Amino acid sequence: MRISSKVECGIISLVDICIYSNNSVVTVINISARQNISAKYLEQILPQLRQADIIRSVKGSHGGYVLTRPAEKITLRDVIDALDSTVLGECSIREDSQIADAISECLWSKMTAYLQNFTDSVTLRDIADKLADTAADQPMYYI
Amino acid sequence: MRISSKVECGIISLVDICIYSNNSVVTVINISARQNISAKYLEQILPQLRQADIIRSVKGSHGGYVLTRPAEKITLRDVIDALDSTVLGECSIREDSQIADAISECLWSKMTAYLQNFTDSVTLRDIADKLADTAADQPMYYI
DNA sequence: TTGAATTCCTATTGACTTGCTATGAAAAGA
DNA sequence: TCTTTTCATAGCAAGTCAATAGGAATTCAA
Numbered sequence: 001m002r003i004s005s006k007v008e009c010g011i012i013s014l015v016d017i018c019i020y021s022n023n024s025v026v027t028v029i030n031i032s033a034r035q036n037i038s039a040k041y042l043e044q045i046l047p048q049l050r051q052a053d054i055i056r057s058v059k060g061s062h063g064g065y066v067l068t069r070p071a072e073k074i075t076l077r078d079v080i081d082a083l084d085s086t087v088l089g090e091c092s093i094r095e096d097s098q099i100a101d102a103i104s105e106c107l108w109s110k111m112t113a114y115l116q117n118f119t120d121s122v123t124l125r126d127i128a129d130k131l132a133d134t135a136a137d138q139p140m141y142y143i
Numbered sequence: 144m145r146i147s148s149k150v151e152c153g154i155i156s157l158v159d160i161c162i163y164s165n166n167s168v169v170t171v172i173n174i175s176a177r178q179n180i181s182a183k184y185l186e187q188i189l190p191q192l193r194q195a196d197i198i199r200s201v202k203g204s205h206g207g208y209v210l211t212r213p214a215e216k217i218t219l220r221d222v223i224d225a226l227d228s229t230v231l232g233e234c235s236i237r238e239d240s241q242i243a244d245a246i247s248e249c250l251w252s253k254m255t256a257y258l259q260n261f262t263d264s265v266t267l268r269d270i271a272d273k274l275a276d277t278a279a280d281q282p283m284y285y286i
Numbered sequence: 287t288t289g290a291a292t293t294c295c296t297a298t299t300g301a302c303t304t305g306c307t308a309t310g311a312a313a314a315g316a
Numbered sequence: 317t318c319t320t321t322t323c324a325t326a327g328c329a330a331g332t333c334a335a336t337a338g339g340a341a342t343t344c345a346a
Contacts, residue, residue, distance in 0.1 A: 001146060002229050003251065005334065011250075012242045027292070035240045040336055047294065060343020061291045076250070086145050086332095097178045099155045102274040107154075107219070107265065108146065114261050118254060131245040148305065170321070183307055190323065203314025204320040229303095 003080075009037050010045050010083045011076070011127065017055065018071045018128050025064025045083065052082030071128055077119035146223075152180050153188050153226045154219070154270065160198065161214045161271050168207025188226065195225030214271055220262035 017026045032039040175182040198208045
């Protein structure tokens with residue numbers, strides 16, 4: 001039970017775009033170089049974030065990506081929903097006993113709601129701000 | 144991001160043992176028949192629960208399993224820890240950028256703690272009680 | 287109009303995980 | 317000694333995941 005690397009790379013990319021887009025777009029190649037993530041892998045992740053309307057793309061030369069809205073309006077849940085098809089809670093393949101049913105109803109559904117409450121509350125802004133704090137000791141980040 | 148079927152089968156088995164052990168042990172074969180889970184699969188899960196000191200086994204003829212302690216002292220987290228090696232939070236394979244580090248510190252660790260708070264709070268008793276409620280309409284469960 | 291830079295799309299691969307089965311040993315009561 | 321049970325380990329087929337590959341489409345610029 002863990003967060004996929006796809007989701008993690010997605011969040012890293014979004015934070016990177018958030019930090020480095022100064023009135024312009026950010027390219028896959030730049031994200032790749034800064035974050036040590038394969039460009040080809042990013043080329044698979046970023047279009048999904050675009051389809052979920054989290055980022056907007058500009059094609060062609062001098063193209064790239066920008067956020068579609070302020071970072072405080074992008075939640076962790078938005079990213080997980082965009083990149084991870086397997087939702088927690090829809091785990092009950094096993095519908096063949098009373099106990100399984102009861103567990104599915106009273107446990108997994110509650111756990112899902114509980115987790116979503118968390119992922120709804122965390123925004124990209126929170127993560128970027130936290131990063132700015134920790135980067136205080138390790139300078140030259142915002143340059 | 145989902146609960147594994149192994150964990151789900153583990154919980155089902157524990158609830159089954161909780162309900163059907165009347166001063167005696169419950170066998171794999173009985174659980175298998177009642178819950179529609181392959182006996183061989185259970186033979187893989189139950190020993191793990193025993194190693195985690197959640198159940199106690201009696202070998203040989205007339206053997207089987209019983210809980211080691213009252214159901215209200217067995218938590219969902221106990222079961223997950225016993226059966227699922229991949230803990231949420233230790234997802235950050237990607238330790239090669241400042242952003243990844245920051246996310247690992249401020250996000251996944253917090254999410255793990257948040258989830259553990261939930262899994263610590265749910266006991267086997269809660270699940271069994273809930274089951275008794277829903278079984279009120281569908282009688283003959285405790286017979 | 288050509289070329290370079292970039293996103294976009296679809297397939298594919300290799301490794302790992304998962305869910306489950308198989309085989310047989312060990313233990314213990316009858 | 318025989319039956320019933322747990323215990324241990326190995327194996328396997330299918331699926332998932334992380335990542336790669338190749339090329340098409342789009343846009344800007346010279």
